[in-house]
Amino acid sequence: MAVRRRQETMEENREKLISAGRKAFGSQGFAASSMDEMTASVGLTRGALYHNFGDKKGLLAAVVARVDGEMVARAQAASADTGDEWEQLLAEGAAYIAMALDPEVRRIVLLDGPAFLGDPSHWPSQNACLEATKQVVGKLIADGVMKPVDIDAAARLLCGAALNAALWVADSDDPKSALPKAVDAFSLMAEGFLVEKR
Numbered sequence: 001m002a003v004r005r006r007q008e009t010m011e012e013n014r015e016k017l018i019s020a021g022r023k024a025f026g027s028q029g030f031a032a033s034s035m036d037e038m039t040a041s042v043g044l045t046r047g048a049l050y051h052n053f054g055d056k057k058g059l060l061a062a063v064v065a066r067v068d069g070e071m072v073a074r075a076q077a078a079s080a081d082t083g084d085e086w087e088q089l090l091a092e093g094a095a096y097i098a099m100a101l102d103p104e105v106r107r108i109v110l111l112d113g114p115a116f117l118g119d120p121s122h123w124p125s126q127n128a129c130l131e132a133t134k135q136v137v138g139k140l141i142a143d144g145v146m147k148p149v150d151i152d153a154a155a156r157l158l159c160g161a162a163l164n165a166a167l168w169v170a171d172s173d174d175p176k177s178a179l180p181k182a183v184d185a186f187s188l189m190a191e192g193f194l195v196e197k198r
Contacts, residue, residue: 014052016042018066021059026104030060030112057116061123064113068125071099071109072132086145089136090190093162094183100169101179110170120163130159146193154193161186 020042024033035056039046053059079091099105113120120126133155140146146154165182172178191197 010052013044013048014062016044017049017052017059018062021063022066022104022108025060025063025108025112029107030056030116060108060112061117064109064117064123065125067105067109068113068123069128071096071105072125072129074099084145085136085140085143086194089133089140089158090187093158093186093190096162097165097169097182097186098179100166101175106170106175110167114167120167121160126159126163130155133159144195147195149193158190158193161189 017039020038021033023041024038033056035046035049038059039049049056049059053062075092075095078095079088082088082091100110113123117123134151137146137155137158138151141148141151141154165186169175169178169182
């Protein structure tokens with residue numbers, strides 16, 4: 001019983017720290033966020049942060065994974081009623097790119113994430129998205145919608161295009177103007193995989 005309660009407390013502390021990190025990183029950015037202020041805001045110490053995440057960068061990685069995972073879920077939800085699987089794939093990519101306008105997503109995932117955690121293609125959350133895209137691409141190829149190309153290569157190009165388009169929009173001087181250009185280019189690129197143009 002005591003072991004289970006200890007485990008629950010550790011998980012509660014972890015969630016508190018992710019929440020505090022998300023709030024601080026989203027409003028102040030990673031570099032300007034104070035570990036002492038973050039931990040104090042949820043009644044914990046710096047030691048709890050070190051124990052759960054190793055350091056501030058470890059906390060950022062956990063926050064990025066959480067927000068990026070939510071981005072994928074939001075993109076899937078936005079595309080759910082779009083039409084067939086091909087249209088859903090395009091709509092999901094467009095929705096993911098459009099989230100670059102969300103201030104929290106922009107700051108945490110698209111600006112600070114790559115700056116402090118490195119190449120997003122190595123993030124676990126991006127690899128989960130890649131695996132899901134591979135399944136869709138495999139089905140579209142099997143159904144004769146997409147040309148018979150290497151599934152891994154096609155999925156990597158589609159995911160990479162959506163991510164890089166979002167990164168570009170987030171870093172643009174005028175994100176609202178960049179967004180439609182990025183979505184149009186993503187769609188045109190993706191259509192090259194089709195057996196027949198739509």
